[in-house]
Amino acid sequence: MKVSLNWLRDYVDITLPTKELAHRLTMSGTEVSGIEIIGGGWDNIVVGEVIEVKPHPNADRLRLATVNLGTESPTSVCGAPNLALGQKVAFARIGAELIDGHSGERIKLSPSRIRGVLSEGMICSEKELGISNNHSEIMVLPDDAPIETPIGDYLGDVIFDLDITPNRPDCLSLVGIAREVGALTGQRVHLPEDDYPEVGPPVDELASVHIADPDLCSRYCASLLTDVRVAQSPRWIQERLIACGMRPINNIVDVTNYVMLEYGQPLHAFDYQKIRGGRIVVRRAGDGEVLTTLDEVERTLNPQTLVIADEEGPIAIAGVMGGLGSEVRGETTSILIESANFNNVSIRRTSSGLHLRSEASSRFEKGMNPDLTILALRRATQLILKLTNGKAAKGIINVHPVKREREAISLSTSEVERILGMDVGIDKVRELLGSLGFECKEKAPSELMVSVPYWRTDIHLADDLVEEVARIIGYDEIPITMLHGEIPTYEPEPIIPLRERVRDILAGYGLQEVITYSLVSLGMLERAHSSGAVRVANPMTSEQEYLRTTLRPGLLKALSSNEKHEDGAIWLFEVGRTYLPREGDLPEEREMVCGIISGPRIAPLWPGGGGNFFDAKGVVETLFARLGIEVRFEACEDEVLSPGRTAGIFAGEKRVGVLGEVHPRVSESFDISRPAFLFELDLGDIAPYTSAVRRYSPLPRFPTSVRDIALVIDEGLPSIRVKGIIEGSPLVSQATLFDIYSGEQVPGGKKSLAYRIIYQSPSRTLTDEEVNQEQERILGRLHRELGATLRR
Amino acid sequence: MLKKLDEIKSKAILELGSVGGLNSLEDWRVRYLGRKGELTNVLRGLASLSLDERKVIGASANEVKALLEAHLEQKRAALKEHELSMSIELGRIDVTLPGHPLPCGRLHPTTQIVREICAAFVAMGFQVVEGPEVEWDYYNFEALNIPPYHPARDMWATLWIDYETETGERPMLLRTHTSPMQIRVMERTRPPVRVVVPGKVYRYEATDATHESMFYQIEGLAVDENITLADLKGTLYEFARRLFGQERKVRFRCDYFPFVEPGVELAIDCFLCGGRGCRVCNETGWIEIMGAGMVHPNVLKRVGYDPSIYTGFAFGLGVERIIMLKYGIDDIRLFYGNDLRFLRQF
Numbered sequence A: 001m002k003v004s005l006n007w008l009r010d011y012v013d014i015t016l017p018t019k020e021l022a023h024r025l026t027m028s029g030t031e032v033s034g035i036e037i038i039g040g041g042w043d044n045i046v047v048g049e050v051i052e053v054k055p056h057p058n059a060d061r062l063r064l065a066t067v068n069l070g071t072e073s074p075t076s077v078c079g080a081p082n083l084a085l086g087q088k089v090a091f092a093r094i095g096a097e098l099i100d101g102h103s104g105e106r107i108k109l110s111p112s113r114i115r116g117v118l119s120e121g122m123i124c125s126e127k128e129l130g131i132s133n134n135h136s137e138i139m140v141l142p143d144d145a146p147i148e149t150p151i152g153d154y155l156g157d158v159i160f161d162l163d164i165t166p167n168r169p170d171c172l173s174l175v176g177i178a179r180e181v182g183a184l185t186g187q188r189v190h191l192p193e194d195d196y197p198e199v200g201p202p203v204d205e206l207a208s209v210h211i212a213d214p215d216l217c218s219r220y221c222a223s224l225l226t227d228v229r230v231a232q233s234p235r236w237i238q239e240r241l242i243a244c245g246m247r248p249i250n251n252i253v254d255v256t257n258y259v260m261l262e263y264g265q266p267l268h269a270f271d272y273q274k275i276r277g278g279r280i281v282v283r284r285a286g287d288g289e290v291l292t293t294l295d296e297v298e299r300t301l302n303p304q305t306l307v308i309a310d311e312e313g314p315i316a317i318a319g320v321m322g323g324l325g326s327e328v329r330g331e332t333t334s335i336l337i338e339s340a341n342f343n344n345v346s347i348r349r350t351s352s353g354l355h356l357r358s359e360a361s362s363r364f365e366k367g368m369n370p371d372l373t374i375l376a377l378r379r380a381t382q383l384i385l386k387l388t389n390g391k392a393a394k395g396i397i398n399v400h401p402v403k404r405e406r407e408a409i410s411l412s413t414s415e416v417e418r419i420l421g422m423d424v425g426i427d428k429v430r431e432l433l434g435s436l437g438f439e440c441k442e443k444a445p446s447e448l449m450v451s452v453p454y455w456r457t458d459i460h461l462a463d464d465l466v467e468e469v470a471r472i473i474g475y476d477e478i479p480i481t482m483l484h485g486e487i488p489t490y491e492p493e494p495i496i497p498l499r500e501r502v503r504d505i506l507a508g509y510g511l512q513e514v515i516t517y518s519l520v521s522l523g524m525l526e527r528a529h530s531s532g533a534v535r536v537a538n539p540m541t542s543e544q545e546y547l548r549t550t551l552r553p554g555l556l557k558a559l560s561s562n563e564k565h566e567d568g569a570i571w572l573f574e575v576g577r578t579y580l581p582r583e584g585d586l587p588e589e590r591e592m593v594c595g596i597i598s599g600p601r602i603a604p605l606w607p608g609g610g611g612n613f614f615d616a617k618g619v620v621e622t623l624f625a626r627l628g629i630e631v632r633f634e635a636c637e638d639e640v641l642s643p644g645r646t647a648g649i650f651a652g653e654k655r656v657g658v659l660g661e662v663h664p665r666v667s668e669s670f671d672i673s674r675p676a677f678l679f680e681l682d683l684g685d686i687a688p689y690t691s692a693v694r695r696y697s698p699l700p701r702f703p704t705s706v707r708d709i710a711l712v713i714d715e716g717l718p719s720i721r722v723k724g725i726i727e728g729s730p731l732v733s734q735a736t737l738f739d740i741y742s743g744e745q746v747p748g749g750k751k752s753l754a755y756r757i758i759y760q761s762p763s764r765t766l767t768d769e770e771v772n773q774e775q776e777r778i779l780g781r782l783h784r785e786l787g788a789t790l791r792r
Numbered sequence B: 001m002l003k004k005l006d007e008i009k010s011k012a013i014l015e016l017g018s019v020g021g022l023n024s025l026e027d028w029r030v031r032y033l034g035r036k037g038e039l040t041n042v043l044r045g046l047a048s049l050s051l052d053e054r055k056v057i058g059a060s061a062n063e064v065k066a067l068l069e070a071h072l073e074q075k076r077a078a079l080k081e082h083e084l085s086m087s088i089e090l091g092r093i094d095v096t097l098p099g100h101p102l103p104c105g106r107l108h109p110t111t112q113i114v115r116e117i118c119a120a121f122v123a124m125g126f127q128v129v130e131g132p133e134v135e136w137d138y139y140n141f142e143a144l145n146i147p148p149y150h151p152a153r154d155m156w157a158t159l160w161i162d163y164e165t166e167t168g169e170r171p172m173l174l175r176t177h178t179s180p181m182q183i184r185v186m187e188r189t190r191p192p193v194r195v196v197v198p199g200k201v202y203r204y205e206a207t208d209a210t211h212e213s214m215f216y217q218i219e220g221l222a223v224d225e226n227i228t229l230a231d232l233k234g235t236l237y238e239f240a241r242r243l244f245g246q247e248r249k250v251r252f253r254c255d256y257f258p259f260v261e262p263g264v265e266l267a268i269d270c271f272l273c274g275g276r277g278c279r280v281c282n283e284t285g286w287i288e289i290m291g292a293g294m295v296h297p298n299v300l301k302r303v304g305y306d307p308s309i310y311t312g313f314a315f316g317l318g319v320e321r322i323i324m325l326k327y328g329i330d331d332i333r334l335f336y337g338n339d340l341r342f343l344r345q346f
């Protein structure tokens, strides 16, 4: 909300410098997010009166103007066509800084001769003062502008841009801000005058109001004016409305807006002649009733909508927007001004249902106090009478079916201290609350009964009062202490440390962590062969419409976009959640790890052999080794991965992940040009295996014997079976594959696998003889079970 | 014989001078001091001499032997020294050539700062817990003192899940803040409570350089007997100094969030201008980094904590904003766009 300090001075004396005032307001909860200074840099420019106009001796289009500045009367050369004797003008003395009318640059005015005549200053245009872009004429001030007054004092203003929090609708008004300023600076607040003569017939003879639904309208007040003349508002009203960000329309509408800004209470003016039967009914709309609102949109209403109706139908949507039919126009001569209190929830429901938010609705939905209606109505009536010379009917309509007690809250100084950690004496509490309009009565020693002023709809509890005390004292005054209670016992969520370890390990192996959006497009999910995802009802874009059920599409997309500018390896991983739908419940959120590997691990230049399946598998194997979990890999199928190049990852009997080459068709659909290898692990499935108790095994005490063998087996036989048989021997501690060969040296359909076998017994030194015998046994088993032969 | 010895001595020393390597030194040793060497030959000839002669010549021969052995050791040391310096000379390399590259992965900057922030609170006795990102309206709003149609709901533009109950309500949403975990944690534990909750949150928001539809928050909650606003100030003051350095100034001002009372906003003095005012701090000299406050009594009542016994404070901060300030990043969309050229800078 924008607040003009000049306007604010009508209600409270401003005793602090602008910056200090802004700081105090900000600290106490009314954030000043911007300060606009109108008329800054107007030194040496004063109000003057044109007392003589003469033609320029050497130029037809120029004239010489003598301007009375009080103590002196300099003459300047002026080319403006609207210059006239007797005008009040803004006169810039030599040395003033102005905006050049042509270049727009800031210049310093120096004495100059124009066509041979000395110009001792300048009569300013609005552009030269930086007020507008008008440079075709000089700016003419009102006749009562006092001569010699610095123009900064006469025209200048400071506009505060305030961020008002939703709990403080009272601060969406000049009076509300004045109350804050008053409390912060110890000044009294003056309310605007609202006395006016009532000369017309009694209002009850002209109009009546009936509230049919008092649950949605607790109070409806109205005044009636006749013989009004709709015209432009005077300049001061227009200027104030503009300064506060509103557009002037006509004197009637402008006054309702002016008073809304003043008090915060939305008002509405009806053309009285258009209220059929002179009878207003506040009721729920009938199903399908229609009304064309001021914005010229025809709206279909329903019984959730509260309307203002006359004998024939709705004439306004209560608290949201007036109807076009009863709008105040140029020919209007009598008006009914509405000042009512509507239910905040109902207004919010209506305005969000109609997608129609107005200044009025955004105020009503925050909750207004019914007591404001009368004050604002009287003030508006008084102002309209002043501006239009109309006649006010006697009395006002005041229908008030639901009355509320003023809230009274008990507050003890010990409660203040319990929350703030600071002792504030009872007198101080009383003084601070009093400055904000709270009435305090001493209920007991160090306990107050505090009654809440009508405009504070946000105060219901002692805690609310404590905040009032703290914010006016200033949070800076609250001491700084550390928590000193018992530290709660820690019940670790096992998945968090696991997840963080996995992050560190994978980054250590050279994978870059990425974080991709949880919301993805349907297309992305489909390309990753995923379906049944949870949908967002109001997505911002179709790119972010579904909650991912797998991390794969995000990573594939990240790979694809990075391929455009990366020649080398792109090794990425993400640790994040997937969201699996559950009937009638929140989706199941699973912590997953997904990695994608494309390009050679180290060689800096592409091509030259890319990363491959075994790079990816190496990462997974080493990861599990670090976690101390034994896993095995079994060939399997996966729609995203290439058949024959895909392995399921098992811990015990549980499948905890998958690994494989991205299927060329999937790569193509993500616009990925290079081979890519992917693994995906379910951290929730892995977590239980990390808690297994690990035992130390003693270091081997007896020497090892090493034998290398090369075996020829069927091409399609998984090597894991060979290793399994060799390591099945009680005398073998390890068998390591060190060569694979298939080609001329071995028969077709066969491959050769070379193993280094380490024999070792935990209990004795093995003799050559024993090792040889054991190796024969192993070879025998390999031959019998796998058809393996020794390669010569 | 003595003459012969003298000759051997002179010749040996002369030859030793021209020995250039350890191999030829060994040859020299064999020639003069070896079992079949010249000096040994002379000593062998002693047998044919008289006892007196033997004494004289023997002593002289031993003298020569000792002398030559001393020379040998000296020479050997010199040659070794020389060879070492030669090999060092030959071993010179261009130390500016690149090292053999090892793969270098990094953690996402968000992960790094989330850890740093959590660690600061863990050091003050808080524990890290996490909660669901898809939430019930109840936890995200209602239990936090934000009933349906509350005007404060505007503070959180919400993405709703496409799920309707039989009565036509949409009770499921993507959490707009990490605050629902305040309720979940209090529902399942009794005071004292001290937790921090990092996680993703979502907003119905058009993205631009300063707005994202998905970002990270860290929530904090401490509830016990005798927790005060002064404790809130102390805890957050300590946190700000740990994260941003000892010199940072911290400002606490009144602000509004429906689930706290009194409400607090925490700001630090601007990194860039040092508090004088600049574009980054909107000319105020202060940068807002956190919302906080004393847990609202309605929230405590909702979870069955007696507000006349327990008080507490809560806070919430946006992670990306802090990273952006720390590194001078001017576009939040870089975070989850995952361009490696961006991610490699952290």
Ligand SMILES: [Zn+2]
Residues within 6 Å of the ligand: B270, B271, B272, B273, B274, B275, B276, B277, B278, B279, B280, B281, B282, B283, B285, B286
């Ligand atoms: Zn700054």
